[in-house]
Each structure stands twice: as structure tokens, then as C-alpha cells.
Amino acid sequence: MSDEEDSAPAVKKSRLFYGSLEEKERQRITMETASSATTGSDALKAGIRAGNINISSGETMEMEERVSERQLEALAEFERRRRARQITVSTDDAEVKAGLRALGEPITLFGEGPADRRERLRSVLSVVGPDDEERAKRSRDECLQTWYHEGPASLKEARLCRLTNQRLEAARALKEVAEATKTIRQQELHKSLRNLNNFCSQIGDDRPISFCHFSPDSKMLATASWSGLCKLWSVPDCALIRTLRGHNTNVGAVAFRPQAGVSLDRSDVSLASCAADGTVKLWNLESDEPVADIEGHSDRVSRVSWHPSGRFLGTTW
Numbered sequence: 001m002s003d004e005e006d007s008a009p010a011v012k013k014s015r016l017f018y019g020s021l022e023e024k025e026r027q028r029i030t031m032e033t034a035s036s037a038t039t040g041s042d043a044l045k046a047g048i049r050a051g052n053i054n055i056s057s058g059e060t061m062e063m064e065e066r067v068s069e070r071q072l073e074a075l076a077e078f079e080r081r082r083r084a085r086q087i088t089v090s091t092d093d094a095e096v097k098a099g100l101r102a103l104g105e106p107i108t109l110f111g112e113g114p115a116d117r118r119e120r121l122r123s124v125l126s127v128v129g130p131d132d133e134e135r136a137k138r139s140r141d142e143c144l145q146t147w148y149h150e151g152p153a154s155l156k157e158a159r160l161c162r163l164t165n166q167r168l169e170a171a172r173a174l175k176e177v178a179e180a181t182k183t184i185r186q187q188e189l190h191k192s193l194r195n196l197n198n199f200c201s202q203i204g205d206d207r208p209i210s211f212c213h214f215s216p217d218s219k220m221l222a223t224a225s226w227s228g229l230c231k232l233w234s235v236p237d238c239a240l241i242r243t244l245r246g247h248n249t250n251v252g253a254v255a256f257r258p259q260a261g262v263s264l265d266r267s268d269v270s271l272a273s274c275a276a277d278g279t280v281k282l283w284n285l286e287s288d289e290p291v292a293d294i295e296g297h298s299d300r301v302s303r304v305s306w307h308p309s310g311r312f313l314g315t316t317w
Contacts, residue, residue: 084126089118096121103128158312167308202238205229211253217261222271224251230273230283244283246290247275252302258310261285272313274301280315 090096093114097107099121108117204212205225212223220241221233230244230251244254252274260270269291271283278297281290294313303316 080126084122087122087125089122089125091118093117100124158307158309200236200238202233204231204233210251213253213255215256215261216259219261220256222254222256224254224273226250228275230254230271232285242285242288244271244273244288244290246281246283247273247279248277250276252276252300253304255304255306257306258308264310272304272306274304274315276300280304280313 090099096114096117100107100117103121103124105120105124109120112120204223205227207226210224210226212221214221214235219235221235221238223231223233225231228245228247228249228251230247232241232244233239234241254271254273257264257270257272260268264270266285268284269282270285272280273283274280278299278301280294280297280301282292282294284291294315297315297317299317301315301317305314306312307314
């Protein structure tokens with residue numbers, strides 16, 4: 001073996017650096033940047049000399065702004081939604097219908113509720129012009145105005161009836177009562193109703209009972225049934241007095257005439273009834289057959305009601 005092979009391998013000494021390397025790193029970055037700038041500048045100059053790069057002397061050209069139709073439609077839709085959010089629509093359904101009518105739109109659609117109708121009016125107002133919007137506003141204002149029309153002489157005669165005047169005076173007096181007093185009376189009424197008990201019970205008919213009405217003297221009760229029969233019962237023992245036969249289908253209502261059994265004779269018209277086939281019949285307290293029929297209804301009549309004077313009878317579908 002040689003002396004070199006016998007000698008031990010040299011140990012590599014590690015170097016320790018003290019202080020910050022920030023300055024050296026900054027110098028390195030500066031040198032790389034300068035080198036790349038020089039290279040890029042040389043490449044730019046070479047491209048200009050070769051004619052591949054043309055640089056103008058400050059001249060500019062405006063580029064045409066090209067927007068597709070789809071983008072225009074999207075922008076228009078965003079603008080319409082923004083306008084719709086700023087439009088105030090009344091919560092009164094009658095005013096909403098008036099506004100739709102003024103704009104030439106249907107006042108209601110199949111299955112449409114008041115909230116849907118308001119949104120439809122808001123959507124229509126967001127696309128119409130200011131003139132149409134002003135016209136709709138005028139139409140809504142006209143709906144809020146009080147207007148009158150001349151009625152027939154029979155209506156005037158009914159208004160001048162003494163009983164009608166008494167009823168109107170009582171309604172005006174009730175309007176002047178304080179709300180607190182009305183609330184107390186209502187609470188007392190509810191308290192007394194909770195103490196009511198079933199005094200008497202009776203099976204009125206084989207089919208469902210659709211309506212019942214007490215006589216003015218509270219001595220009789222009239223019932224109407226889907227069997228087509230109307231019945232009179234005594235109060236308070238619920239004994240059957242008479243069965244009124246004349247309707248051939250479901251009876252919707254039966255009503256006593258004011259003063260029936262009090263000041264009217266038993267042979268006078270004392271009751272009225274209506275049925276699903278559009279028939280309206282008048283009855284007295286002596287017979288089980290109608291004394292008169294009222295015609296003119298082409299569809300179901302659901303309710304009848306007498307005027308307080310007893311001279312007029314109202315019917316409704």
C-alpha cells in the first residue's frame with residue numbers, strides 16, 4: 001500500500017455566514033432584471049429592423065365596441081328588474097285591477113291571487129312608458145273617488161221608509177260608541193254564550209239541514225233541507241207544526257218576513273225560500289203549499305233576505 005492510500009480522507013470544512021443575505025439577493029435580482037431587459041430590448045430592436053414590428057408615432061384608433069344581441073337582452077332584463085323593484089304598487093286589490101284595466105291587461109288570470117296580480121302589474125309597469133304609467137295612476141285615483149248615480153223611484157221610496165230610517169239611526173248611534181265599550185259588550189256576550197246549554201234537540205230531516213231562521217216573535221223556527229222540504233217547528237218544545245212542500249231540489253235558505261206572526265195575518269205572505277234550481281217561493285202560515293213563485297233566475301239561488309220594511313225581498317246566487 002502507498003502512503004497516499006494510508007493517509008486519512010480530507011474532511012470538508014463547512015462555512016458559516018453571519019449577518020443578512022438580503023443585500024446579496026437584491027444584487028442578484030437586479031442583475032437578472034437588467035440582463036432580461038437588455039435581451040428584450042435587443043429583440044425589439046431586431047424586430048423593428050426586420051420590419052416585423054411597426055410602432056406608430058402616437059396615432060390611435062378607436063376599437064368598435066361589439067355587443068351581442070344576447071348581451072343586450074340580458075342588460076335590458078336587468079334594467080327592467082331594477083325598475084320593477086323601484087315601482088310602488090298598491091296592496092288594494094281593487095286598485096290593482098283598475099291599474100291593469102287602464103293598461104289594457106286582463107284584470108285577473110286563471111288561478112291568480114291578489115299577490116300574483118300585484119307582481120304582474122309591477123312587471124307590466126316596468127316595461128311600459130311613463131305615459132301609460134301615469135294613465136294607470138289616474139285610473140287608480142278615479143277608483144278611490146266617491147260617485148253617485150240616480151236610482152229608481154222604488155229605491156227612493158224604500159229609503160224613506162220609517163223602519164229604514166230607524167235602522168240607519170241605530171247604525172249611526174252604534175258608530176259613535178267607543179271601541180272600548182264595544183269590546184266590553186262583546187266580552188260580556190261571549191261570557192254569556194259560554195253558559196248556554198242545549199235546551200231541546202230534534203231531527204229536522206233525513207237530509208242535511210241547510211238553513212234555519214227564527215220568527216220575529218221567537219215562537220217558531222223554520223228549517224230548510226236538501227230534501228227539498230221546509231218545516232216549521234214550535235219553540236221551545238221543537239214540535240213539528242207544518243211541512244212546506246213545493247221545491248224539487250236542495251233548498252238553500254228560508255226566511256221569515258218581518259212582523260210575521262206579530263202584526264201580519266196568517267194568510268199573508270210570511271216566509272220566502274229558495275232552491276238550487278233557481279226557484280223562489282212565498283209561503284203563508286196556513287197552507288203547506290206555496291202561495292206564489294218568483295221567476296227570473298236562471299241558476300242556483302243560495303240566499304233570500306227580507307227588507308226591514310217587509311216590502312222587498314232580496315235574492316242572491
